Amino acid sequence: MSRKKILVTGGAGFIGGNFVQYMVDKYPQYDIYNLDLLTYAGDLTKHKHIETKDNYYFVKADIAERETIMALFEKEKFEYVVHFAAESHVDRSITDPGIFVQTNVLGTQILLDAARAVEVTKFVHVSTDEVYGELDFDPSTFFTEETPLQPNSPYSASKASSDLLVRAYHETYGLPVSITRCSNNYGPYHFPEKLIPLTISRVLNEQKVPVYGDGKNIRDWLHVNDHCAAINLVMHEGVNGEVYNVGGHNEKTNLEVVKTIIKTLGKSEELIEFVKDRLGHDKRYAIDPTKLENLGWKPTYTFETGIAQTIQWYLDNTEWWEQIISGDYQKYFDKQYTVNK
Numbered sequence: 001m002s003r004k005k006i007l008v009t010g011g012a013g014f015i016g017g018n019f020v021q022y023m024v025d026k027y028p029q030y031d032i033y034n035l036d037l038l039t040y041a042g043d044l045t046k047h048k049h050i051e052t053k054d055n056y057y058f059v060k061a062d063i064a065e066r067e068t069i070m071a072l073f074e075k076e077k078f079e080y081v082v083h084f085a086a087e088s089h090v091d092r093s094i095t096d097p098g099i100f101v102q103t104n105v106l107g108t109q110i111l112l113d114a115a116r117a118v119e120v121t122k123f124v125h126v127s128t129d130e131v132y133g134e135l136d137f138d139p140s141t142f143f144t145e146e147t148p149l150q151p152n153s154p155y156s157a158s159k160a161s162s163d164l165l166v167r168a169y170h171e172t173y174g175l176p177v178s179i180t181r182c183s184n185n186y187g188p189y190h191f192p193e194k195l196i197p198l199t200i201s202r203v204l205n206e207q208k209v210p211v212y213g214d215g216k217n218i219r220d221w222l223h224v225n226d227h228c229a230a231i232n233l234v235m236h237e238g239v240n241g242e243v244y245n246v247g248g249h250n251e252k253t254n255l256e257v258v259k260t261i262i263k264t265l266g267k268s269e270e271l272i273e274f275v276k277d278r279l280g281h282d283k284r285y286a287i288d289p290t291k292l293e294n295l296g297w298k299p300t301y302t303f304e305t306g307i308a309q310t311i312q313w314y315l316d317n318t319e320w321w322e323q324i325i326s327g328d329y330q331k332y333f334d335k336q337y338t339v340n341k
């Protein structure tokens with residue numbers, strides 16, 4: 001296989017970070033460039049073991065800074081772009097929507113211009129099922145690629161806007177793009193503000209676990225390694241201009257997820273604390289992944305095997321998440337969940 005130069009944006013974050021490691025290990029013959037601004041969500045310590053590899057490079061940059069991005073593409077002439085970089089937390093988008101438009105919409109548009117200027121072979125835009133809005137509790141309904149976009153939060157609205165720009169660059173300029181829309185991810189290196197790592201870290205510390213509303217909101221969980229494999233497949237085989245939904249049919253209520261973690265760690269359900277519901281909290285997400293399965297993908301984890309692996313990973317890597325939940329993050333946690341009570 002020939003050598004390829006691949007730019008991964010947001011490769012210091014949760015999914016981008018797992019993807020960078022997946023690609024560096026799987027393809028020694030590809031050069032993997034990790035571009036990240038290192039916001040609160042970015043962390044390079046996770047890449048210690050690949051930093052010395054010949055096929056890994058790191059670039060600190062803001063995707064919303066046009067001149068920097070255009071100059072980098074001009075210099076490196078990337079063949080592939082896999083775009084993860086984003087503001088990704090719904091709660092933060094409710095308190096401060098502006099940065100979501102700046103990074104997720106403007107940043108994506110600048111990357112599209114840069115990709116166009118150097119005529120990339122493929123631009124993979126990593127999006128989310130949240131752009132489809134919400135489903136009701138009827139278990140026979142799923143999001144397909146034809147479901148209309150009806151984003152409900154500033155986060156999902158900014159992602160939907162970026163999806164439309166990516167589509168438009170294909171339709172208008174013929175840019176070779178594919179869009180992936182994945183359900184909720186979990187797994188190693190997940191920032192502890194999201195439900196699963198938040199629950200694991202708080203249960204381990206015998207702290208109360210906040211659950212929004214009545215805990216009945218349903219999410220469709222996918223292990224991050226299965227998401228990485230899906231993106232790799234779309235990068236190599238995805239049809240230009242197409243959207244692919246990514247999900248593994250693992251629907252669970254938030255309360256079921258929290259109870260599973262508490263049970264696995266042998267703690268008491270008395271740790272659960274119901275807090276005032278999130279504004280505009282979507283009821284249910286569920287993905288129909290048939291189109292991606294027809295391209296050759298299938299998940300390797302069930303929710304049960306994946307959550308067991310993830311809990312074990314957090315037990316084995318306490319140092320990583322303990323450094324994160326100290327300092328500024330603690331202030332954010334106190335504000336978010338105390339005000340909402």
Ligand SMILES: NC(=O)c1ccc[n+]([C@@H]2O[C@H](COP(=O)([O-])OP(=O)(O)OC[C@H]3O[C@@H](n4cnc5c(N)ncnc54)[C@H](O)[C@@H]3O)[C@@H](O)[C@H]2O)c1
Pocket residue numbers: 009010011012013014015016017035036037038039040041042043061062063064083084085086087088089103107126127128129159181182183184185186191
């Ligand atoms: N987490 C999920 O469950 C999920 C599900 C489906 C899709 N997605 C999408 O996958 C992508 C990655 O999600 P994640 O959970 O890994 O997010 P994350 O918040 O963990 O990581 C985002 C990364 O982007 C970087 N970043 C932010 N602003 C930047 C900027 N202006 N320039 C350069 N880098 C910047 C951050 O430093 C961080 O490293 C996002 O686009 C998200 O919408 C996430």
